[in-house]
Amino acid sequence: MSRSVILETRGLSKAFGGLVALDKVDLSIDTTKITAVIGPNGAGKTTLFNLITGVYPASSGEIYFQGRLLNNVPAHKRASLGIVRTFQHVHLFGNMTVLENVMSGQHPRSSYGFLEAALRLSKARREEEAISLNAIKYLNLVGLGTYTDHDALSLPLGQQKLLAIARALATEPRLILLDEPGAGLNTLEKRQLSDLIRSIKEMEITVLLVEHDMPLVMGIAEWVIVLDSGQKIAEGTAAQIQKNPKVIAAYLGEEVE
Amino acid sequence: MLRRLKSNWSYLAITALFVVLILVPFHWFLGQYTTLMIFIGIYTIVTVGLCLLMGYTGQVSLGQAAFFGTGAYISAILSTTYGFNPWLAMLVAAVATGAFAYIIGYPIFRLKGNYLAMATLGLGLIMWIVFKQLNQFFGEPDGISGIPYLSIGGFVFNSSFRRYFLVWFFCLAVLLISQNIVRSRTGRALRAIHGSESAAESIGINVDQFKVKILVLSAVYASMAGSLFAHHLRYVGAQTFDFMASVKLVVMAVIGGLASVWGAIFGAGATHILSDELLLRFGDWDVIIYGLILVLVMIFMPEGLFVRLKDILERLRLRYRRRGAEP
Numbered sequence: 001m002s003r004s005v006i007l008e009t010r011g012l013s014k015a016f017g018g019l020v021a022l023d024k025v026d027l028s029i030d031t032t033k034i035t036a037v038i039g040p041n042g043a044g045k046t047t048l049f050n051l052i053t054g055v056y057p058a059s060s061g062e063i064y065f066q067g068r069l070l071n072n073v074p075a076h077k078r079a080s081l082g083i084v085r086t087f088q089h090v091h092l093f094g095n096m097t098v099l100e101n102v103m104s105g106q107h108p109r110s111s112y113g114f115l116e117a118a119l120r121l122s123k124a125r126r127e128e129e130a131i132s133l134n135a136i137k138y139l140n141l142v143g144l145g146t147y148t149d150h151d152a153l154s155l156p157l158g159q160q161k162l163l164a165i166a167r168a169l170a171t172e173p174r175l176i177l178l179d180e181p182g183a184g185l186n187t188l189e190k191r192q193l194s195d196l197i198r199s200i201k202e203m204e205i206t207v208l209l210v211e212h213d214m215p216l217v218m219g220i221a222e223w224v225i226v227l228d229s230g231q232k233i234a235e236g237t238a239a240q241i242q243k244n245p246k247v248i249a250a251y252l253g254e255e256v257e
Numbered sequence: 258m259l260r261r262l263k264s265n266w267s268y269l270a271i272t273a274l275f276v277v278l279i280l281v282p283f284h285w286f287l288g289q290y291t292t293l294m295i296f297i298g299i300y301t302i303v304t305v306g307l308c309l310l311m312g313y314t315g316q317v318s319l320g321q322a323a324f325f326g327t328g329a330y331i332s333a334i335l336s337t338t339y340g341f342n343p344w345l346a347m348l349v350a351a352v353a354t355g356a357f358a359y360i361i362g363y364p365i366f367r368l369k370g371n372y373l374a375m376a377t378l379g380l381g382l383i384m385w386i387v388f389k390q391l392n393q394f395f396g397e398p399d400g401i402s403g404i405p406y407l408s409i410g411g412f413v414f415n416s417s418f419r420r421y422f423l424v425w426f427f428c429l430a431v432l433l434i435s436q437n438i439v440r441s442r443t444g445r446a447l448r449a450i451h452g453s454e455s456a457a458e459s460i461g462i463n464v465d466q467f468k469v470k471i472l473v474l475s476a477v478y479a480s481m482a483g484s485l486f487a488h489h490l491r492y493v494g495a496q497t498f499d500f501m502a503s504v505k506l507v508v509m510a511v512i513g514g515l516a517s518v519w520g521a522i523f524g525a526g527a528t529h530i531l532s533d534e535l536l537l538r539f540g541d542w543d544v545i546i547y548g549l550i551l552v553l554v555m556i557f558m559p560e561g562l563f564v565r566l567k568d569i570l571e572r573l574r575l576r577y578r579r580r581g582a583e584p
Contacts, residue, residue: 053459079461087459093452095516096445104445108461114470117441118434124441131442171460 006031006175006206007052012061014047021047023230024061029175034197034207036221038214038241040250043227045210046088049177053085054078066174080108082174086164086181092152099148101163102135105170109134138166142196158189165196169205176200178209182216194220218242226250266574271519275429282421291417293530295489298424300525302482304509305435305518306475311507312515313439314471315451316366317374320381321506324476326388326498327354328483333401333493334391343407347484351477358476362469381503388495400494407488420489427485428522431478436518438474447471501544505532508547511554514561523563 007029014022022044029035037045051058054075063070065083073081093101110131116124139145142162147155152163161181168176178197182190190213197207197220211217217224218238226234226241228250234241241247282291307321331350335341341349365376395401407414407423414420438444446467449457454464487493505528513524536543558565 055455055458074463075458076461076463079459085459087456091453091456093449093456095448095452100445100448104449104457104462105460107442107446107449110442112442114438114443114474117438117443120437128441167460 004031005029006066007208008064009052010062010064012048012051012063013059014044014051014056015059020230022051025227025230025232027225027232029206029208030223031206033222034201034220035209035223035225036217037208037210037225037227038212038217039227042229043250044230045227046179047230048227049085049179049210052177053083079171079173082172083177084168084171084173084175085177086161086168086179088179088183090157090160090164092160092164092167094151094153096152097148098144098150098152098155098163099132099135099139101152102138102166102170103131105138105167106131106134107171109170109172135170138170139163141169141199142166143192157184158186161185161193162196165200169200169203173205175206175208178207178211180210180212182211182213190216274519274522278425278429282418291421293533295417295421295424296533297522297526297529298421298428299482299486299489300506300509300529301428301522302431302485303479303506304513304521304525305431306478307506307510308513308515308518308521309435309438309447310471310475311510312517313444313451314447314468316468316472317370318377318472318475318503319374319507320377320379320384320503321475321479322498322500322502323381323384324354324358324479325483325486325502325506326384326493326495327357327476328480329487329493329498330388330391330401330483331480332484332487333404334395336405336488337401337403338395343405343484343488347407347481347488350484351480354480354483355473355477358473359469362472363465366465366468366472378500378503381500385495385499388498392495400492402492404487404491404493406491414488424485424489427481431481432518432521439518443467501547504544504547508550511551512562514564517561517564520561520563524561527562 005028007027009025009027012022012025012027013020025044025048037048039045050056052063052070054070054073058071065078065081068081070078070081093104096104110127112121112124112127115121136145136148139148142165144155144159144163144166147159152160155163161184165176165178165181181193181197185193194216197209200207209217209221221238224236224238224241225232226244226247233246233250234244236244280286281294282288287294303321303325307318310316310318328347328350331353332343332346335346335349336343361380365373365380368376392398392400406420412419414423439447446457446462449460449462450464450467458464483498486497509524509528510521511524512527513520513522531546532543536546539546554562
């Protein structure tokens with residue numbers, strides 16, 4: 001395995017009863033590139049994300065993260081290894097403020113527990129200070145620094161999506177998986193999102209995204225993987241993918257040979 | 258700036274509460290309510306645990322009286338039949354109840370929502386039957402009596418006046434500890450689980466483990482309250498820990514505001530006064546009143562009566578201040 005591969009899957013499959021959602025997929029995700037996974041509805045994109053983040057176990061095949069076998073690592077431990085995701089349906093914590101949402105993202109980077117919290121020991125106070133400073137830093141990064149005390153769900157959808165990214169970044173990941181970050185955003189918000197994704201790359205965090213919005217994908221993705229009916233049918237640069245007859249067939253529903 | 262002002266106000270409110278609480282048992286103040294306030298203090302301790310479990314973490318418990326009763330019965334049996342020092346009995350009860358919650362925690366939290374509610378309800382019923390059986394072995398048919406008072410050295414808590422301070426010492430300690438937990442990394446993890454379990458897991462929160470830990474904490478609170486109850490009345494009976502007791506505890510938590518630590522005093526107080534002073538003449542029909550209260554509060558003020566009153570006061574204060582600022 002070369003050093004520039006952050007995530008690799010070998011023969012990764014997932015079946016739900018008789019339905020094969022992902023069928024022997026081999027991927028290697030380059031550490032330094034923004035990679036997009038595209039494909040028609042039901043292609044297995046979200047299943048792929050769920051397997052990488054451990055929402056459910058793979059039926060067969062392996063997942064390696066920085067050379068380490070991930071299959072038996074429980075979902076909550078993957079965040080401390082450096083894998084984090086956002087959700088298509090945002091999944092913010094509606095019972096918290098904007099700042100608290102991001103502070104909760106610092107969970108795997110802090111360690112004090114019930115006892116230190118209950119008695120407000122110095123370890124708790126010290127960590128709490130660092131947690132809120134870091135959270136403000138990530139809020140500023142996504143441009144929400146002035147909304148700290150607002151209820152998370154009082155923000156418009158575009159800002160909620162940015163907040164979800166800030167919360168994910170607060171876990172200080174090596175790899176961030178964005179599930180349809182552009183869905184529901186207007187043109188201006190999409191441009192801001194593209195800029196944000198590029199600045200995440202500059203923080204030396206690998207970005208892997210699932211996205212339906214082709215102009216967005218073609219604008220930022222340096223490598224594109226195409227799934228269809230659970231199988232990988234093509235990968236390459238955006239320009240190569242646009243000319244690939246299999247990809248065109250998958251999207252337009254044509255029969256190939 | 259606003260935040261600092263707000264926190265100054267809450268310190269003031271808490272200080273005022275402390276002063277009032279200290280004065281209550283003196284006969285020239287509210288002395289005739291000392292016994293009532295002892296029960297309110299005991300129920301507040303259980304309610305705070307339920308708020309952490311239900312309000313903050315979002316996990317329903319319709320069987321909290323099981324832990325309350327376990328604490329009371331272990332204290333009662335150990336300090337009567339086995340002659341344990343009451344403090345030691347209380348400690349053993351808290352550890353045992355916590356261990357009990359830990360053991361049932363992992364299997365019970367495989368369930369969610371209504372199914373979790375049913376399972377905890379079942380737990381409450383089972384433990385109620387266990388308590389009735391324990392009466393046969395260790396006491397009279399109705400309960401266990403002759404439980405000794407708690408004491409420190411030669412100082413015996415043998416009057417309501419003394420026990421009032423004992424109970425409220427524990428109660429305020431539990432409230433402060435709970436408030437600290439809520440405003441911490443742990444508290445955020447609990448609220449995150451309530452907000453979205455999948456998102457909580459994705460940012461590295463061990464959802465199952467936190468659920469079990471908060472169940473254990475709430476069980477330990479309930480057990481402590483149960484022990485205080487046993488050593489206050491010197492008598493425990495199974496009917497104190499039946500299904501209706503669990504329902505009353507939920508009503509207390511809901512009225513106080515599920516996601517409000519200090520509201521627990523208000524919720525426990527209002528519900529206890531209602532059940533012991535006002536609803537007695539309704540006999541078995543009181544169930545209907547509790548149901549009605551739960552439904553109305555959940556529909557019209559899901560954040561709880563206490564939180565709603567606090568909001569109204571806050572708004573009045575802001576309006577008053579604004580008027581004061583404009584000459």
